[in-house]
Amino acid sequence: MFTLRVFTRKPTGKNYPAALGNSVHFAVCSDGKETVLNQDYGILFAKAKIKEDNTLDERGIRNPLVVKKDDGYVIYAEVIDKEGQPVASGEESIIAWSTKDFVNFEECSADAVGPEASESIELPDELFPAVSERWIPLEVKSVSVPEDVRVDSLKELKDIRVRVIYSDGSEDLKPVYWSIESLRDMGNRRYRITGHMQAIDTGFPLTVGLADPVIFLYEGKWYYIATNDNVNDIGLYVRCADTVDGLFTDDVETKIILDYDEERGLCQTFWAPEFHVIGGRLYILFAVSNKNWGPQCHMMRLKKGGNIMCAEDWEDPIRVKRMNDHFLTEDGITLDMTYFESAGKAYLAWSYRYGIGTPKDTGSMLYIATTDPEKPWVLTSEPVLLSRPLYGWENQSGTINNEGPYALISGDTVYLSYSGGDACGPAYVVGYLKVKVGADLLDISSWKKEPTAVLHLQSVEGILGPGHNSFFYDMDGRLMIAYHAQERDKYNCRCSAFHRVHLSASGFPLLNVVGERDLPAEMSDVEMEFTIL
Incomplete structure (x- = not known):
């Protein structure tokens, strides 16, 4: 007991x-x-x-x-x-x-x-x-190096993974940086080599003044897009590199692909841009306002054969509409739209808020609807209210938020992550809404909200106000979460970070297996014997 x-x-x-x-x-x-x-x-x-x-x-x-x-x-x-x-x-x-x-x-x-x-x-x-x-945060219990390894050449060592086993019995296969200098010949084509595993811990802050981050692989290149607080959230700026790490070097290529334009009504709140491939075409989903403040969901499509980094290669932004050809709202704001597919159907999810800054403020609420990938800027169903900020962790410090939805499909479950609470403060968080793949996603009874935040100010040492996340897989196939958090000591602004997502023994995507919990320093060095055929 x-x-x-x-x-x-x-x-x-x-x-x-x-x-x-x-x-x-x-x-x-x-x-x-x-x-x-x-x-x-x-x-x-x-x-x-x-x-x-x-x-x-x-x-x-x-x-x-x-x-x-x-x-x-x-x-x-x-x-x-x-x-x-x-x-x-x-x-x-x-x-x-x-x-x-x-x-x-x-x-x-x-x-x-x-x-x-x-x-x-x-x-x-x-x-x-x-x-x-x-x-209870997981701990690493053991490291298992593969036995009876046979390779045709030393080049194949880069594909060898070491099994790291955690306190709940779950595992992670980690890449190893093998040291050729340590290679020892044991005779009969047998060799011994040492290597080093490195925890996925980017440090914080990774970038300064960039929020709502998305890291995206497209046609062999990596791209990074975010809300740019450094320019008062005006314009869409994109980085391009050959690797994920390359996106965050001092000399990374950065271009503005959508700028202030009064004639087109692109004046302020260029918020939460996301890359999505929809119907075989690349889009950016984002919110923007005209001269009268009031962000609304828009989409912008890359021209066929276009270059992501070239502003002229993007079509004009289109404001998202309902089935009846009306906009999503005429009496509030819409923002943070995302796209995902499940069981052969295409969905849009976004945040809607009415009366912000007044006594009639409803708080931001999450909505979902179906769409047609061939014309994704028009809904094909009526919007359904999915979630409101009813819990204290979603509604605190005077901030009433359900925003920033982003889908992760893992196993037989759709996890719709979203953020709640103080978007510019230390108690900002990430939560999950869950639904089974194949269920009716427009039936609110199909969904279940996790009772508490899954990423919060006590989840990762030194990270306050983590939120507005996205997911991506790196080149090694590891699932990652990108998010922003508050850097209060030096920069006093929102800054980007990312780290690995760990699937627990029951398949639940944990967001707090970071740094020493992911891989203690004293267990990161390994030794392996292998045969060259």
């Missing part, structure tokens, strides 16, 4: 405001040692109340309790408003979640809390592996 404890955490200002502290936190105690789960970040949050005018009334919790019930467990908590006071009469004063494994949770009926409920509970050891995999 092991013990699980539930509690709330005292707020610590902007880094961990009340909207985060007033949530259910978990800790486990085994063999006399207590470990706080999810890196001391809340796991269960009360949902905000949606008011009659479609704005949100924040909610939090206090005094959480846990109890064994039927064939599972229930966590109870008192509901409080944003001032920390019990909710007004007439509202549900108690919230409850049911779970069987403390990984998956469902809100349930908040019936009377009996005296058997307490702040801690003993759980069977069989639950610990799943709890540990999901909520």
Whole structure:
């Protein structure tokens, strides 16, 4: 048996405001040692109340309790408003979640809390592996070098991978930089060689003043595009290099491919550009405003045979429309559009917000619709509301955000990552919406929102406010996440970074297996014997 404890955490200002502290936190105690789960970040949050005018009334919790019930467990908590006071009469004063494994949770009926409920509970050891995999950062347990390696030449050594095994039983095959200078002849065409594995850790900041990053491979070249805060978010700037690392050298080729143009209504908020190949053609999806502030989703297509780095090779931007030939909105802003395909269907997802800067601010909301890859700037279904920033980690520091969606299809699941909370502050985060491949993606009941952020200010040492991400595979086939975070000490701005995504034993894409967790320095040097045929 092991013990699980539930509690709330005292707020610590902007880094961990009340909207985060007033949530259910978990800790486990085994063999006399207590470990706080999810890196001391809340796991269960009360949902905000949606008011009659479609704005949100924040909610939090206090005094959480846990109890064994039927064939599972229930966590109870008192509901409080944003001032920390019990909710007004007439509202549900108690919230409850049911779970069987403390990984998956469902809100349930908040019936009377009996005296058997307490702040801690003993759980069977069989639950610990799943709890540990999901909520405790992984550690490297061993490194396995391949045996009986046979190659035709030394050139083939670059394709040899070393198996790194983690605490949940998951693995990663890592490339090795083999040292030819260390080669030793053992006779009979057998050799011994040493090598070095390097963790994927780009350091931070990778680039300064560039947010919402996308790294993209197209026709043998790597490209990087981002919101350029250094020029007040005016213009689309692209970098090109032969390698991913080459995108971030001092002498990298950079070109502006779309500039300020009043005649075309391209004046401000050139936000969140993304490369996507749609229907065999390359597009950039982005938001832009005319002279009157109000970003709206646009697409820009590369001319056939065109050069990405040449402004003249791009067609005029087109504003995205609904089926009825009307724009996505006439009374709010739209931004952060992304494209993906699943089970033979094409989808657009984006963020919509009404009343920003007024008492009628709805907060930014995620919408999804189908489209035709041959004419992707026109929806082929009505937009469906997918998610609102109802949880405290999505709605804090006065910032009410669900934005920056980007799809990752892994196994049988579509993970739609998105960002929430303070887009320009330390508590910005990445969350997941999940749906099974083949399900009806326009049916909101098919989707499940993860209860808490999957990348936050405590996920990676030294990284505050990670968010607005994209995914890509590097030349070695490793899945990466690119994102921006806050650099507050030297530059005081949003800066880009990327690191590896690790699939846990259950296939969940973890975003906190970085640096020493990915590969400790003391385990990075390896030795291998091989035969040259």
